[in-house]
Amino acid sequence: MTMEATERWDRWRRAMSSAADRHEATRSLDAIGHELGRMLERRSSLAREWSEVGVEVQTHRLGVSGMCVRGTRRVLVRRSDPLLRRRYTVAHEVAHLLLAHAQERAGLQLGWEFEERVCERFASNVLVPRRELAEYVSRCYPEPSVLWLREVARHFRASLSAVVIALSDLGLPGNAAFLLARVGGHPKRPHERGLRTAAAAAPSRFWVPRHQRLASMGFGSLAAWAQDAEPGETRAGVEPSCAISPGADAPRGTADWAGDVPYDAIVVSGANRLVAALDLSQIRRRRRPGRRIHQTASREGQLALTIG
Numbered sequence: 658m659t660m661e662a663t664e665r666w667d668r669w670r671r672a673m674s675s676a677a678d679r680h681e682a683t684r685s686l687d688a689i690g691h692e693l694g695r696m697l698e699r700r701s702s703l704a705r706e707w708s709e710v711g712v713e714v715q716t717h718r719l720g721v722s723g724m725c726v727r728g729t730r731r732v733l734v735r736r737s738d739p740l741l742r743r744r745y746t747v748a749h750e751v752a753h754l755l756l757a758h759a760q761e762r763a764g765l766q767l768g769w770e771f772e773e774r775v776c777e778r779f780a781s782n783v784l785v786p787r788r789e790l791a792e793y794v795s796r797c798y799p800e801p802s803v804l805w806l807r808e809v810a811r812h813f814r815a816s817l818s819a820v821v822i823a824l825s826d827l828g829l830p831g832n833a834a835f836l837l838a839r840v841g842g843h844p845k846r847p848h849e850r851g852l853r854t855a856a857a858a859a860p861s862r863f864w865v866p867r868h869q870r871l872a873s874m875g876f877g878s879l880a881a882w883a884q885d886a887e888p889g890e891t892r893a894g895v896e897p898s899c900a901i902s903p904g905a906d907a908p909r910g911t912a913d914w915a916g917d918v919p920y921d922a923i924v925v926s927g928a929n930r931l932v933a934a935l936d937l938s939q940i941r942r943r944r945r946p947g948r949r950i951h952q953t954a955s956r957e958g959q960l961a962l963t964i965g
């Protein structure tokens with residue numbers, strides 16, 4: 658472990674332990690994730706890759722994909738997992754180590770689901786540096802296919818889930834959109850469980866709401882298939898008349914883009930359940946009824962407009 662790596666880790670530890678609440682902890686973790694993403698050199702040996710940034714990686718026979726030893730910089734990963742999976746696990750567990758510092762000092766209670774989501778995002782920040790991704794997308798135009806997504810994942814040596822989370826930070830060109838979904842409830846209605854969007858990347862004129870049930874956006878048969886299929890299974894199909902909201906910051910319940918959506922999907926394992934590549938080229942803005950303009954001549958001979 659170099660002196661530089663130790664000093665850097667101490668700086669990160671201080672940043673995390675001075676976080677006063679969830680929001681600050683998440684912001685600090687995001688910043689550390691981006692910094693780590695710029696630094697991490699891709700190596701064929703995981704242990705070497707991470708020891709350069711001050712993290713000790715040990716490979717063991719484990720019943721789970723990974724674990725960390727709180728209060729240290731040590732991460733354990735399952736020997737039988739493929740390299741890409743192990744790489745993701747290390748980044749994810751490093752986030753748990755950093756969050757542990759925030760919890761020690763400020764006594765933050767994050768809750769399991771929230772912490773897992775934050776760790777996933779951190780792993781995506783680390784493995785798929787956003788600037789590099791933007792360059793990649795400008796060179797390789799996004800296609801609405803899982804194959805395209807796989808190429809990106811291979812390039813960054815990251816999982817499909819990490820890539821979709823990273824793409825969701827970019828406004829994509831064209832008509833390709835990507836969806837990551839998991840089974841769960843809405844934060845305000847946790848009992849209403851279903852396959853819901855965990856992350857979505859789309860062109861900026863479309864907006865795919867988070868936590869929305871896929872079935873309520875019109876992706877009923879896609880959701881039903883993904884619930885039953887085994888990890889690794891793929892499917893291509895068309896969902897008739899899906900509804901997606903307009904604009905980058907559209908509030909919920911304002912969908913007025915509708916049309917048929919061809920998709921290409923794969924069931925993934927882990928916390929997430931589904932990655933789907935959508936072709937939004939059939940989606941058109943719906944015509945709002947009742948906004949016809951009538952022209953009528955008034956008694957004085959001037960033209961009056963009424964909007965009905």
Ligand SMILES: [Zn+2]
Pocket residue numbers: 749753773776
């Ligand atoms: Zn975790």
